[in-house]
Amino acid sequence: MSTPSRRAAVLWLTGLPAAGKTTIASRVHRILAERGVAAEFLDGDLVRALAPTGFTRADRDAHVLRVGFLASRLERHGVSSICALVSPYADARLRVREMCRRFVEVHVATPLDVCERRDPKGLYARARRGELERFTGVSDPYEPPERPDLRIDTSRVSEEEAVAQVLGAWEGASGGASA
Numbered sequence: 100m101s102t103p104s105r106r107a108a109v110l111w112l113t114g115l116p117a118a119g120k121t122t123i124a125s126r127v128h129r130i131l132a133e134r135g136v137a138a139e140f141l142d143g144d145l146v147r148a149l150a151p152t153g154f155t156r157a158d159r160d161a162h163v164l165r166v167g168f169l170a171s172r173l174e175r176h177g178v179s180s181i182c183a184l185v186s187p188y189a190d191a192r193l194r195v196r197e198m199c200r201r202f203v204e205v206h207v208a209t210p211l212d213v214c215e216r217r218d219p220k221g222l223y224a225r226a227r228r229g230e231l232e233r234f235t236g237v238s239d240p241y242e243p244p245e246r247p248d249l250r251i252d253t254s255r256v257s258e259e260e261a262v263a264q265v266l267g268a269w270e271g272a273s274g275g276a277s278a
Contacts, residue, residue, distance in 0.1 A: 105136070105199070105273040105274060106177075106200075106201060106270035106273050106274050107173070107174040107175075107176075107177050107178055107179045107180075107273065108174065108179050108201035108202070108203060108269055108273045109136070109159045109167075109170045109171065109173075109174050109179070109180045109182065109195075109199045109201065109202045109203065110124070110127065110179070110180065110181045110182065110203050110205060110265060110268075110272075111167075111170075111182045111184070111192065111195065111196075111202060111203065111204050111205065111270055112181070112183045112184070112205045112207055112265070112266065113181065113184060113185065113187075113188070113192060113205070113206055113207065113244065113247075114185070114188045114206060114207030114208060114209060114241075115185065115207075115209065115211060115214045115235060115236045115241055116185055116214060116222060116223070116234075116235060116236065117209075117214040117215070117217040117218055117219060117220075117222075117223070118207040118208070118209035118214050118253065119207050119209055119251075119253035119258070119261065120183035120185075120207045121142055121144070121183045122258060123183075123205075123207065123251070123253075123258070123261050123262055123265055124140055124142065124181045124182070124183035124265075125140060125142075125183075126258070126262045127181050127262055127265050127266060127269070128140035128181045130229050130262070130266060131179065131181070131266075131269070136179060137177055137178045137179065137195075138178060138179040138180070138181060138185075139173055139178055139179075139180050139181070140180075140181050141166050141169060141170060141180055141181070141184075142181045142182075142183050142184075143162065143166065143182075143183060143184030143185060143186070145187065146162070146165070146166050146169075147162060150162075150165065150187070154232070154233040154234075154239070155233065156188065159185075159186075159187060159188065159191070160188060160190075161267070162184075163184060163186045163188075163191040163192065163194075163195060164191060164194060164195065165197055166182055166184060166195075167182075167191075167194070167195030167199070168198060169196040169198045170182050170195070170198075170199065171200075173196075174199055174200060174201065175200070179269065179273065180224040184215060185235050185241070187235045187239065187240060187241045187242060188242055189242040189244065189245070192204065192244065201272045201273065202248075202250050203248045203249065203269065203272045204244055204249075204273075205247060205248065205249045205250075205251065205265055205268065206243060206244045206247035206249070206250045206251070207251050207253060207261075208243065208250050208251060208252045209252055209253045209254055210252070210254060211236050213253075213254040214236065222234060223236070223237060240243040248268060248272075249264075249265065249268045251264055251265070251266060
């Protein structure tokens with residue numbers, strides 16, 4: 100019996116800074132690559148370094164839409180995208196969903212206090228001291244998805260379980276079993 104063919108999908112991991120988005124997304128990407136799946140990892144910080152923008156709402160929306168457009172183009176060419184971005188505003192995420200054929204919104208719903216304790220770059224501490232303006236979760240809002248395709252609280256599940264859940268969501272969206 101033949102395996103069903105896979106279609107590309109866009110996995111969009113959204114959540115507060117230090118929620119675990121990049122950790123999960125990079126592992127998912129590595130596993131898909133090991134399975135021979137055409138996939139790209141689009142990290143918000145890395146794309147921002149390539150095309151710097153500010154942190155106003157308009158800047159953030161433009162950044163989200165830029166990454167979303169790239170992911171949608173990759174998807175149409177048979178490449179799945181694993182995107183890890185704070186993407187704090189619901190309307191920008193909805194616009195990206197509308198660009199894509201198969202879009203899976205993953206809310207990495209780690210509580211703020213856990214994200215602050217992790218704070219690998221010291222950004223929350225700097226924002227609390229007033230050194231960073233418009234920092235999501237402190238001085239700028241985060242609009243959690245009301246009905247994400249998948250919600251993961253990394254304070255309650257292991258990294259391995261979170262990765263397995265995201266891979267399962269990709270498999271469901273791409274129409275094929277894992278290789």
